Amino acid sequence: MKLTPLFVWLCLVSLPVFSQSAFHIDSLPADGVRLDKNWKWHLGDNQSWAKPDFDDSRWDTISPIKDINLLDQLPQQSIGWLRVHLSVSPALRGKMVSLDIQQVGASELFLNGKLIFRAGKISAEKRLEIGSVYPYNQPISLDTSAVQVIAVRYAFTREQLIKNRFPLSFFRLNLKTSAVAEALETKQNTFVVVEFILFGVFLALGLLQLLLYATSTEQRTALLLGLFLATQSIVHLLDGASSASDYLFKLFGINNFLLVFYFSYILFIIAIAVSSFFYLLGIYEYFGKSRNWFFGLTVTITFSSIPMGLLLGPLYGFLAQFIPAFIIPFSEILRVGLLAVKRKQPGAKLFTLVHSITLFVFIAWTVSVFLPFVSGFLAQNVTYLFSISFLGLSLAISLLLAQERAAINKTLRKQLLELDNLSKKTIAQEQEKQQLLATQNERLEQQVEARTAELKASQTQLIQKEKLASLGELTAGIAHEIQNPLNFVNNFSEVSTELVTELEEEQSKPERDTELEAELLTDLKQNLKKIMHHGGRASSIVKGMLEHSRTESGERRSTDLNALADEYLKIAYHGLKAKDKSFNCELVTDFDSTLKPMEVAPQEIGRVLLNLYNNAFYAVHERAHQRSDANYQPKVEVRTQRKESGVEIRVKDNGTGISESVKAKIFQPFFTTKPTGEGTGLGLSLSYDIITKGHGGTLTVESTGGSGTEFVIILPTT
Numbered sequence: 001m002k003l004t005p006l007f008v009w010l011c012l013v014s015l016p017v018f019s020q021s022a023f024h025i026d027s028l029p030a031d032g033v034r035l036d037k038n039w040k041w042h043l044g045d046n047q048s049w050a051k052p053d054f055d056d057s058r059w060d061t062i063s064p065i066k067d068i069n070l071l072d073q074l075p076q077q078s079i080g081w082l083r084v085h086l087s088v089s090p091a092l093r094g095k096m097v098s099l100d101i102q103q104v105g106a107s108e109l110f111l112n113g114k115l116i117f118r119a120g121k122i123s124a125e126k127r128l129e130i131g132s133v134y135p136y137n138q139p140i141s142l143d144t145s146a147v148q149v150i151a152v153r154y155a156f157t158r159e160q161l162i163k164n165r166f167p168l169s170f171f172r173l174n175l176k177t178s179a180v181a182e183a184l185e186t187k188q189n190t191f192v193v194v195e196f197i198l199f200g201v202f203l204a205l206g207l208l209q210l211l212l213y214a215t216s217t218e219q220r221t222a223l224l225l226g227l228f229l230a231t232q233s234i235v236h237l238l239d240g241a242s243s244a245s246d247y248l249f250k251l252f253g254i255n256n257f258l259l260v261f262y263f264s265y266i267l268f269i270i271a272i273a274v275s276s277f278f279y280l281l282g283i284y285e286y287f288g289k290s291r292n293w294f295f296g297l298t299v300t301i302t303f304s305s306i307p308m309g310l311l312l313g314p315l316y317g318f319l320a321q322f323i324p325a326f327i328i329p330f331s332e333i334l335r336v337g338l339l340a341v342k343r344k345q346p347g348a349k350l351f352t353l354v355h356s357i358t359l360f361v362f363i364a365w366t367v368s369v370f371l372p373f374v375s376g377f378l379a380q381n382v383t384y385l386f387s388i389s390f391l392g393l394s395l396a397i398s399l400l401l402a403q404e405r406a407a408i409n410k411t412l413r414k415q416l417l418e419l420d421n422l423s424k425k426t427i428a429q430e431q432e433k434q435q436l437l438a439t440q441n442e443r444l445e446q447q448v449e450a451r452t453a454e455l456k457a458s459q460t461q462l463i464q465k466e467k468l469a470s471l472g473e474l475t476a477g478i479a480h481e482i483q484n485p486l487n488f489v490n491n492f493s494e495v496s497t498e499l500v501t502e503l504e505e506e507q508s509k510p511e512r513d514t515e516l517e518a519e520l521l522t523d524l525k526q527n528l529k530k531i532m533h534h535g536g537r538a539s540s541i542v543k544g545m546l547e548h549s550r551t552e553s554g555e556r557r558s559t560d561l562n563a564l565a566d567e568y569l570k571i572a573y574h575g576l577k578a579k580d581k582s583f584n585c586e587l588v589t590d591f592d593s594t595l596k597p598m599e600v601a602p603q604e605i606g607r608v609l610l611n612l613y614n615n616a617f618y619a620v621h622e623r624a625h626q627r628s629d630a631n632y633q634p635k636v637e638v639r640t641q642r643k644e645s646g647v648e649i650r651v652k653d654n655g656t657g658i659s660e661s662v663k664a665k666i667f668q669p670f671f672t673t674k675p676t677g678e679g680t681g682l683g684l685s686l687s688y689d690i691i692t693k694g695h696g697g698t699l700t701v702e703s704t705g706g707s708g709t710e711f712v713i714i715l716p717t718t
Contacts, residue, residue: 021038021085022038022085022086022087022147023035023037023038023084023085023086023087024086024087025086025087025088025089025092025175026089027089027091027092028092028097028175028176028177028180030180031176032100032174032175032176032177032180033174033175033176034065034172034173034174035084035086035150035173035174035175036063036064036065036172037063038061038084038085039061039062039063039064039082039083039084040056040059040060040061040062040082040083040084041059041060041061041062041064041080041081041082041083042056042059042060042080042081043075043078043079043080044079044080044081045079045080045081045126045153046081049081049083049151049153050081050110050113050115050151050153051113051151052112052113052148052149052151054083054151056083059083062082062170064082064169064170064171064172064173065169065170065171065172066169066170067168067169067170068104068156068158068168068169068170069158071170074156074158074170075158076157076158077127077128077155077156077157077158078155078156079122079126079127079128079153079154079155079156080154080156081151081152081153081154082151082152082154082171083149083150083151083152084149084150085147085148085149086147086148086149086150087146087147088142088143088145088146088147088148090146092142093142093143093144093145093146094141094142094143094144095141095142096139096140096141096142096178097139097140097141097142097175097176097177097178098137098138098139098140098175098176098177098178098180098182099137099138099139099140099173099174099175099176100137100138100173100174100176100184101119101135101138101171101172101173101174102133102168102169102171102172103119103120103132103133103135103154103156103169103170103171103172104131104133104156104157104158104168104169104170104171105120105128105131105132105154105155105156105157106118106119106120106121106122106128106129106130106131106132106154106155107119107120107132107152107153107154107155107171108122108152108153108154109138109140109150109151109152110150110151110152110153111140111142111143111148111149111150112143112145112148112149113149113151116138116140117138117140119132119135119138120132120135120155122153122155126155127155128155128156128157129155131157133168137182137184137185139178150173152171154171156170156171191240192240194240194386194387195236195237195239195240196236196237196240197387198233198236198387198390198391198394199233199234199236199237199240200233201233201391201394202229202230202232202233202236202390202394203229203230203233205229205394205397205398206226206227206228206229206230206231206232206233207226207230208226208398209222209223209225209226209229209398209401210222210223210226210227210230212226212401212405213226216405216408219401219404219405219408220285221282221285221286221400221401221404222401222404222405224278224281224282224285225278225279225282225283225286225397225400225401227278227282228275228278228279228282228397229394229397229398231271231274231275231278232271232275232279232390232394234267234271234275235268235271235272235275236390238264238265238267238268238271239268241264242264242265242268266310269305269306269309269310269321269325270306272305272321272325272326273302273303273305273306273325276302276325276326276329276330277299277302277303277329279329279330279333280295280298280299280302280329280332280333282397283333283336283337284336286400286404287336287337287339287340287345287348288345289336289339294332295332298328298329298332299329301324301328301329302324302325302328302329304324305320305321305323305324305325308320308324309321309325319366322362322365322366323366326362327359327362327363327366330355330358330359330362331359333355334352334355334356334359337351337352337355337356338352340352346403346407347399347400347403347404350396350399351396351397351399351400354389354392354393354395354396355393355396357389357392358389358390358392358393361385361386361389364385365386493531496524496528496531500524502520503520503521503524506520555601556599556600556601557599557600557601557602558597558598558599559597559598559599559600559602559605560597561595561597561598561600561605561640561647561649561715562591562592562593562595562640564602564605564606564609565589565591565609565638565640565649566589566591566638567606568606568609568610568613569587569589569609569613569636569638571610572609572610572613572614572617573585573587573613573617573636575614576614576617576621580621583617583621583624583634584634585617585620585621585634585635585636586633586634586635586636587635587636587638588635588636588637588638589637589638589639590637590638590639590640591638591639591640592639592640592641592642594642595640595641595642595647598647598715598717600695600715601690601694601695604690604694604695605690605695605715607686607687607690608687608690608691608699608713609649609651611683611684611686611687612651612687612711613636613638613651614683615683615684615709615711616636616651616652616653616655616709617636617653618655618674619653619655619656619657619708619709620634620635620636620653620654620655621634621655622655622656623654623655623656626656634653634654634655635653635654636651636652636653637650637651637652637653638650638651638652639652643714645714645716646697646714646715646716646717647714647715647717648712648713648714649712649713649714649715650710650711650712650713651710651711651713652708652709652710652711653708653709653710654707654708655708655709656705656706657703657704657705657706657707657708657709658701658703658705658709659705660705663701663703666684666701667684667685667688667699668685669682669685671685687699691713691715695715695716696716697713697714697715697716698712698713698714699711699712699713700712
């Protein structure tokens with residue numbers, strides 16, 4: 001009777017449990033137990049829902065292993081709780097087991113009200129912060145009670161890019177023994193490590209080939225197969241990262257984990273297709289196989305794996321990764337390799353053997369989807385088979401490229417040897433030629449020296465001729481200028497002689513006319529004054545020329561530049577008038593009255609001015625003879641002006657002008673536009689040297705063809 005109250009109390013406590021159906025677990029087989037029934041679900045968040053004695057009978061019943069896309073009653077993102085009651089056999093109570101979870105968010109798992117682990121992270125605002133997809137091998141210790149409650153606080157998302165390819169369950173939970181879970185975890189970790197090792201190997205070999213290609217761009221095979229190795233390394237990187245996604249999401253705090261998961265898969269299938277394309281192209285290039293329509297068809301099928309892998313369902317999407325992207329291009333590569341073996345091309349046997357092993361592994365893995373007994377063997381050994389085959393393939397390709405490079409180096413060494421022999425012969429021939437050239441050079445040097453001496457003598461003669469020509473023009477101008485006062489002297493002398501004769505006749509008359517005699521004497525006196533005036537003018541001209549001739553050619557002395565410019569202008573004009581008495585020209589002078597005498601070599605400056613004046617008169621004389629303008633009036637202008645840079649002398653004419661092509665060469669020695677025999681081409685060259693080298697000034701020309709020319713001399717005052 002004492003046991004009756006205790007029995008009644010136990011019935012009352014157990015009533016909520018028995019009113020809620022439990023999931024029975026009698027044992028854990030090798031493949032584990034999937035908790036796919038008797039789950040309760042409720043949106044919202046309340047920590048009391050984790051308690052084992054909470055009554056969830058009014059919650060919705062849900063099958064969480066269903067595809068999340070089929071659960072339309074769920075919002076896009078939210079938080080809620082899942083609960084399931086477990087009826088555990090005595091053999092499993094208190095034992096360590098392992099949980100494998102597939103989820104689409106972050107979860108906190110409670111066993112009998114106690115938090116046992118977290119997968120992902122739920123924010124303080126009760127939203128998904130860091131997601132997790134496959135938290136493998138989460139060890140827990142079962143309670144000793146017969147009925148145990150698993151409660152899951154779950155923040156989820158339904159955002160997906162590729163719904164058909166990856167039909168993810170809303171929440172899937174498997175129970176496994178610790179031994180099985182540890183074996184699977186070891187296998188999974190081994191796979192990740194192997195994939196990352198293959199990533200490093202392929203990347204290192206790919207970069208090596210690309211660097212070698214950069215040093216020898218003729219080896220196109222190195223570029224293509226280097227790109228294959230590099231893109232294949234990306235395939236292994238993404239494959240390994242996918243298997244370690246839960247750890248990586250947690251490490252980098254990724255929120256939109258499903259988008260990242262899908263995006264990495266898209267990159268994965270693109271990398272597979274691109275890798276196979278470069279592999280096919282590189283083998284074609286290496287074995288010298290021409291690309292035909294069959295090559296184009298293979299490439300098309302290879303890249304069709306990208307849309308197929310994205311649009312097809314899980315099974316066919318999986319097959320699309322292997323058949324179009326791997327098996328078909330690899331089969332075509334095997335055909336090319338067998339043809340190369342038949343032609344006995346170097347490296348073909350080893351490559352074809354290694355490649356065929358890799359292709360066999362791919363085919364076996366694809367067939368295993370339909371043949372379970374093959375699948376069991378591959379499930380145990382796939383990691384080793386793929387790692388060995390891929391590692392062997394990478395090494396075989398590197399060996400192929402090394403052999404190709406060795407063959408190229410061998411050919412280069414042979415060519416270098418031939419080139420060395422040819423160089424020796426060439427050097428011997430060159431030495432003979434050098435001896436012959438040395439002899440000829442000696443003769444040529446002697447001839448050049450002789451010709452140079454003759455040229456220097458000719459140049460000296462031309463310069464002397466130019467100076468004599470200037471002297472002749474100067475002498476003609478002086479003679480013409482002296483001729484005018486001498487003509488006046490002669491004329492007044494004749495008149496004076498007639499006056500004396502008339503006076504003598506008047507004095508011999510008996511009756512002398514004193515008024516007439518006085519008038520004759522007055523006229524005679526005036527004539528004598530005029531004779532003295534014009535004689536003095538001629539004397540001053542001669543005296544001025546003598547003063548210029550007494551100074552040395554380069555001797556500097558204080559000189560009135562206005563007087564010098566005016567004097568040589570008249571001399572030049574009268575010199576041209578002496579040659580052509582019909583020539584007339586308007587002379588315009590504008591001399592700066594404030595200009596003070598300055599230290600120059602007057603003979604040298606006079607020679608420059610005379611040359612510029614002669615050129616100006618020549619230009620206006622030529623334009624006048626052309627008679628292109630009936631109203632044309634020859635004009636030569638001379639201006640002096642003091643400026644900050646020095647004294648400026650401008651000589652301007654309205655003659656024929658100078659073209660741009662002539663202007664560029666006008667100061668070069670022996671360049672002249674005058675007809676043969678009329679000029680030496682040294683006048684302006686010597687003038688330029690006198691101004692620039694002799695006086696440190698500048699001589700420039702401004703001209704437009706057909707509208708006149710202006711030469712500008714600037715002499716520094718310091």
